[in-house]
Amino acid sequence: MNVNQSAPPVPPFGQPQPIYPGYHQSSYGGQPGSTAPPIPYGAYNGPVPGYQQTPPQGMSRAPPSSGAPPASTAQAPCGQATYGQFGQGDVQNGPSSTVQMQRLPGSQPFGSSLAPVVSQPAVLQPYGPPPTSAQVTTQLAGMQISGAVAPAPPTSGLGYGPPTSLASASGSFPNSGLYGSYPQGQAPPIGQAQGYLGVQTPQRSAPSQASSFTPPASGGPRMPSVTGPLLPGQGFGGPPVSQPNHVSSPSPQALSPGTQMTGPPGPPPPMHSPQQPGYQLQQNGSFGPARGPQPNYGSPYPGAPTFGSQPGPPQPLPPKRLDPDAIPSPQLNELPPQQKTRHRIDPDAIPSPIQVIEDDRNNRGTEPFVTGVRGQVPPLVTTNFLVKDQGNASPRYIRCTSYNIPCTSDMAKQAQVPLAAVIKPLARLPPEEASPYVVDHGESGPLRCNRCKAYMCPFMQFIEGGRRFQCCFCSCINDVPPQYFQHLDHTGKRVDAYDRPELSLGSYEFLATVDYCKNNKFPSPPAFIFMIDVSYNAIRTGLVRLLCEELKSLLDFLPREGGAEESAIRVGFVTYNKVLHFYNVKSSLAQPQMMVVSDVADMFVPLLDGFLVNVNESRAVITSLLDQIPDMFADTRETETVFAPVIQAGMEALKAAECAGKLFLFHTSLPMAEAPGKLKNRDDRKLINTDKEKTLFQPQTGAYQTLAKECVAQGCCVDLFLFPNQYVDVATLSVVPQLTGGSVYKYACFQVENDQERFLSDLRRDVQKVVGFDAVMRVRTSTGIRAVDFFGAFYMSNTTDVELAGLDGDKTVTVEFKHDDRLNEESGALLQCALLYTSCAGQRRLRIHNLALNCCTQLADLYRNCETDTLINYMAKLAYRGVLNSPLKAVRDTLITQCAQILACYRKNCASPSSAGQLILPECMKLLPVYLNCVLKSDVLQPGAEVTTDDRAYVRQLVTSMDVAETNVFFYPRLLPLTKSPIESTTEPPAVRASEERLSNGDVYLLENGLNLFLWVGASVQQGVVQSLFSVSSFSQITSGLSVLPVLDNPLSKKVRDLIDSLRAQRSRYMKLIVVKQEDKLEMLFKNFLVEDKSLSGGASYVDFLCHMHKEIRQLLS
């Protein structure tokens, strides 16, 4: 480990740097000397310009900038009849028997004890400027659009029935790809015999993945790839026959490069014996075409990487892999007839996600992952492991697409492997792992490099007896302040290194000084404001009553600093329809007071004292208020709502209270009432597959970006709970949550009896989440690379600082890096992520994560240290952002081309010589095609006919801040057989591949993807199982669509319910259960998640996509 070695002399850090497209600044890293002007990172380096210019001024308002008409005067737009059913004049805000209310212009006090009227002249709000498009990057514009992909032929032979409606599932999300008419999407060829791809022998020859690789004396480095089926009876360690895991065309003659592999199914080439069960060894070690599913084929992927043919220094052997695919396969006689002949490639012979996951669990799940070594690839996100911090940030905080970065940009361009880190700065840790230590350096604050402002970390090099240190990021020599001085030991390490977290750990926190605070003032504790839609829809569904009842108890569980007796967070309440009602819940009041603001174009907060209160002090008044709200509005006929003024009001309230905080909005409908941010219904499914499809993802007005920017400046994070019965324009409504680090939850067609468990579970979790407020994140890098692009839920006003009004433990920020200089193998590359935030108790802190990566001059080293799950996370986010600006076909083609280039580069430069017809995948990326295909046919990129525009916008913004584990299961769902393993087994059953072929009609399965949860029941399942799980006597009596399993006192019922609970506990959102019966119409919904199969929306099957990818690679190589 040489991470502490000083970097060799490098050019001054402040040298001119290349400017990447879309990044008009190149001010990364600050200035070359301590006398330089302040760097843009104000929060770290003194006052933030933006903050200082707008000190909180109570009810001050921005100047008018647009001509929003007066409130409550305009008629509802045409074509929105459903919202006008109660008429414009029929406004009833539901005065109850105990309250009286009049509507007057402006605001008025309400209730018996009147507060002073605070009325303001109408001042127009700064709505209306064009979209700032801060988040709409030009990334896709610069992406290479690949050549045309062959249009997808019509699906056939699936045996699916004609489209029917599916009303009962509408509450679940996403209802995607159900009865898709075949879109005109340009999917890879589907459903055709894909030539005669064979599969190479599964053998591996000794040293493997971990073994160091020395390139041959001549020619480029070659790295054979790995794993493939083992012939039955063959053991490990036999003579190397070939590289396993290569799907190959058996002979060049059979399929010359460039040949369309889309011919009709035909007999295999003569060299393959059709009668031969299993695979026949080919001359080059590949196998002949599979003749269909081969359930008994035992071990397709035993292999470990076979770098063994290359001489190289010995390195640790990987743990022996278990018998792969020891997964119960369906019996042939259980399969529909057409499936027996559908594939010409055995699905068991292509890389299996299940196998890779199982192997990693077995190999790496037993030992803790110790972070002391630079460039170590961590275990997969699907593996349970403990982390020991020995100088690098835990993979729970940072995961990289590659842990070995090419030294030059030329190499990086050649490989096309994106260099990105998925960072989750406030990730929650398992109980066995300690939270980061908090370091207090007193008034002097954290020690930093004078030039680049990097924070003290284990990689800083102390010199001159400890009197100075050289920055590991920019090489600047800094003096050590006297109070920080310490002697060095004989190795040059400070003798107190292990006593100081910032010198020995990858992650730690500093207490921030007042210099890191807005207006040079320590922050107040944050506040939560609950803003409840009380329009007709919200009342009718029972939502308001349910929510108010829940809040009474939930307010006792606001986040608190460790050890604190009560939360420091204050709370406030607003209800609204087309006007807003503020509540005074001051502890000294006998009853809450309502104040109405109907001038929504000119939003202000009518009361300061008594709006934000301590829960314990005001408990009686709050309880009274929450009891009264449902009754007060019980008879409302008001169907119109406003939206932007509600956020504006919450933000103004926080501003007046001079604190950061979070708004919890509970909203039901498209905000069509006359007000800033008013929206119209612009849903148009005819735009799908046109160049205008991107507009469905774009906000329809720029008002929300402007509003979001104001929220960010105030540290006002917005969480949005949506309860729509129809289109609400999620693409627009989610702009503020997205840009403020908030979350969006969506409960379509909400009904209390069906959806309350899911909603309340999400709400409880959301309210109790630990959140960092008013945060700024910056990623520094050592010389040679720099952060150039960012993905996630945040706002950026410059090119380097990620501004987050709020950041919780579920949110990730993905950062892409590019070269701006040559990297050095010896010194490697360093990342430092610094997050400045206000804790839930109001403490200003800095959380630091450091990570050291290796650098390589051989492409093989890059390909050996990649992480496909993280690659997919990055590529999905890039594509999901791309849909804002580019036609979807172009986005899909770009993904396919990049994937082909990555794999072709490997094939050309790293793989051992082999037939051109072979598909050779790097071990670390052997799942790239299957996972990429899942991204390509996801609802955002290739929607099924039943997927709504709102669902697509919703998923799009969800994925933007998902971590690697979430994207992994979201794109490739987990499918767990429930009755195959012994009933007494306490471990989670091994998953099976997400394909219909893996379903046995005699079994029951759970499928989950982090958002959805299905229980699929085979038609031939034993009667005893049916009785045990559902308490009915036969399959036909099971209620399709059931969302709760009966609580029955038998081992199977308990086991399945425990498993469901366990799956839910693993995910950040509650997954509602849907019971699906085989051959039932709901099954179509379920089948959409069997992602290895051809999808009804035109998405290719895994096998077909792999063939297509192979073709693309061959075209690149020829």
Ligand SMILES: [Zn+2]
């Ligand atoms: Zn520095």
